Amino acid sequence: MDKVYHKEAFERASEAYRTAVLTAGIEEFSELGLEKANINIIAKKAGVSVGLLYKYFDTKEDFFFTCVEDAMRTLEDIIEGVVNSNDKILVRAEKLIRAIQTTSGADSKYVKLYNEITKVSGNDGAAELVKKVEGISAKTYNEFIKRAQESGDIRSDCDSAMFAFFFDTLLMTLQFSYTCDYYRERLKLFCGEDIFENDDRMVTELLKFLEAAFTFEHDDIKKFNK
Amino acid sequence: MDKVYHKEAFERASEAYRTAVLTAGIEEFSELGLEKANINIIAKKAGVSVGLLYKYFDTKEDFFFTCVEDAMRTLEDIIEGVVNSNDKILVRAEKLIRAIQTTSGADSKYVKLYNEITKVSGNDGAAELVKKVEGISAKTYNEFIKRAQESGDIRSDCDSAMFAFFFDTLLMTLQFSYTCDYYRERLKLFCGEDIFENDDRMVTELLKFLEAAFTFEHDDIKKFNK
DNA sequence: TGTAAATTCGTGAGCAGTCGCTCACACCAC
DNA sequence: GTGGTGTGAGCGACTGCTCACGAATTTACA
Structure with a gap:
């Protein structure tokens, strides 16, 4: 039922890579939105090659959705924690x-x-x-x-x-x-x-x-x- | 004070051209948004060349804002009329x-x-x-x-x-x-x-x-x- | 009022820049 | 040798915008 937006490789990746990629993604997508954000720049900011990003996610959209999921979990924690x-x-x-x-x-x-x-x-x-x-x-x-x-x-x-x-x-x-x-x-x-x-x-x-x-x-x- | 987002040529244009351009613009921008909407396609849908569009407006954004202004006037009329x-x-x-x-x-x-x-x-x-x-x-x-x-x-x-x-x-x-x-x-x-x-x-x-x-x-x- | 000059209208092929995504390759683990 | 990780130059497609050109219209002036 619950759709996943990442490939298996993303789950096998090291914690460091995953957080680096998600942090950079959230940063850029939140500032520029799905359309305007640039995958190449996000990859650079995350200290990762574009190729690797596409081993983790099929498309830019999938990457965006994964970032959203992660961000919403944190936001929920902040809000609901109160x-x-x-x-x-x-x-x-x-x-x-x-x-x-x-x-x-x-x-x-x-x-x-x-x-x-x-x-x-x-x-x-x-x-x-x-x-x-x-x-x-x-x-x-x-x-x-x-x-x-x-x-x-x-x-x-x-x-x-x-x-x-x-x-x-x-x-x-x-x-x-x-x-x-x-x-x-x-x-x-x-x-x-x-x-x-x-x-x-x-x-x-x-x-x-x-x-x-x-x-x-x-x-x-x-x-x-x- | 009130900014205008079109060039003078747009005011001189015939009523038919103006409505054609605005209608096509509102149609596409409302469906696809500022980023995803395509100027070339809008021009085609309006039955007008891209060149002419750029005689009416400096940039895509300016065109978008003009469409917005027009649409908001109509929306206001509908809503406030009631x-x-x-x-x-x-x-x-x-x-x-x-x-x-x-x-x-x-x-x-x-x-x-x-x-x-x-x-x-x-x-x-x-x-x-x-x-x-x-x-x-x-x-x-x-x-x-x-x-x-x-x-x-x-x-x-x-x-x-x-x-x-x-x-x-x-x-x-x-x-x-x-x-x-x-x-x-x-x-x-x-x-x-x-x-x-x-x-x-x-x-x-x-x-x-x-x-x-x-x-x-x-x-x-x-x-x-x- | 006829005509030359200047200005504006209108065209659309295509330039130039951007960017999502690929792929050939190197490295590593087992 | 097989199968995974990781690279980044660059392909190919897209698109905002230009510009050289012709047609139409206005202006200038005798």
């Missing part, structure tokens, strides 16, 4: 937002590569990739909301799958907004230049937004005379 | 969501091109583009929320700029989710294959989400014993 436990959704959200803000520094390349995935055309690869990248959060959020509904922490009049989607949408876009060119400019346009120096503003406002969205039911409006 | 009037934010939101769902059909190329913009690297172009593309919604939503706060339609304990940003984030991603490869797969993963055949489900759930987020204040929780 959000373990059985925190309530708002605590979880706050930890996620702060993790996102932190990640936008040194580890920005992983987020950038995440963003590059959304650009890959050709629906064949897209479907496979999405499952690998978003599969976990989709399932996690969905089940989390369901359980929270049962215990009364979250409004019961909502579709858990849809609300998981909205939640993920806001956090995913937030990630891009802290690291990727276009989305950074967009955030600045909406919230001003200084938004990147005022992390707490984002945290409190997004939490306010999410808290209300997840807490109050449609009928509460009448009961509350709004 | 949301005139002084509707309340939820009425406005519903109209927007339904317009987005409709637009995903015949006019998908404009949305796809919108999505292509987010992929353009090099922060020089990005900043300029963002202003053109998102400038209007940023200002509109922000001021709208402010006025709604004054009249008591929207909670008063929130940062209008931030909430405008969240609102736009949800709608922008929704647009992509109905038209672009990766985002379509992502939506399917979260909400199931049949989400595209059940437009009302999206409308009601997103409205529930937004209604609560925009209505209830943080302090309401105590008052409401939640």
Whole structure:
């Protein structure tokens, strides 16, 4: 089921070669994207011949996908490492937002590569990739909301799958907004230049937004005379 | 201030040539993106020589930006045409969501091109583009929320700029989710294959989400014993 | 108003640079 | 000897862009 994008030779390669190749690949692909990145340059940066790269991977695309897989694993570790436990959704959200803000520094390349995935055309690869990248959060959020509904922490009049989607949408876009060119400019346009120096503003406002969205039911409006 | 991306010759060109060139450009760029699209093929599809294209535009990028500008104007007309009037934010939101769902059909190329913009690297172009593309919604939503706060339609304990940003984030991603490869797969993963055949489900759930987020204040929780 | 000169419109073969990928070869392990 | 690792010059295909040329149109001027 789970597709592999590398040849057998890659598994036999030494740890040093594998990390060198993946590091250089992630570096270049995250900066330039699949199309613009240059295999010859990546090989040179990795201290490896082009020929060897093509002993490890059939095509440039396969190499790219392997880099993506690796980067997503690390990104997941960073993000999910912060959000373990059985925190309530708002605590979880706050930890996620702060993790996102932190990640936008040194580890920005992983987020950038995440963003590059959304650009890959050709629906064949897209479907496979999405499952690998978003599969976990989709399932996690969905089940989390369901359980929270049962215990009364979250409004019961909502579709858990849809609300998981909205939640993920806001956090995913937030990630891009802290690291990727276009989305950074967009955030600045909406919230001003200084938004990147005022992390707490984002945290409190997004939490306010999410808290209300997840807490109050449609009928509460009448009961509350709004 | 407002940069133009075409040479003077383009303005002197006949209406027929201009639309032919723009139509072919939007078609190809929306399908393949800036990098993969081929100038020679676009010229052929437009029924025009490459030489002439380069009398109209200095570079491929300039041509791309001109196509983007044109497409965004049409997209704005479609979207904003639906949301005139002084509707309340939820009425406005519903109209927007339904317009987005409709637009995903015949006019998908404009949305796809919108999505292509987010992929353009090099922060020089990005900043300029963002202003053109998102400038209007940023200002509109922000001021709208402010006025709604004054009249008591929207909670008063929130940062209008931030909430405008969240609102736009949800709608922008929704647009992509109905038209672009990766985002379509992502939506399917979260909400199931049949989400595209059940437009009302999206409308009601997103409205529930937004209604609560925009209505209830943080302090309401105590008052409401939640 | 007729005509020469200057300018612009429009063409498309092909230049020049880029880059994914190959392959003949050397080395090494067993 | 067989089968793996590792090399890197360079092939071949692609493509953004040019430029020499002719046709059309405008301008200049008697």
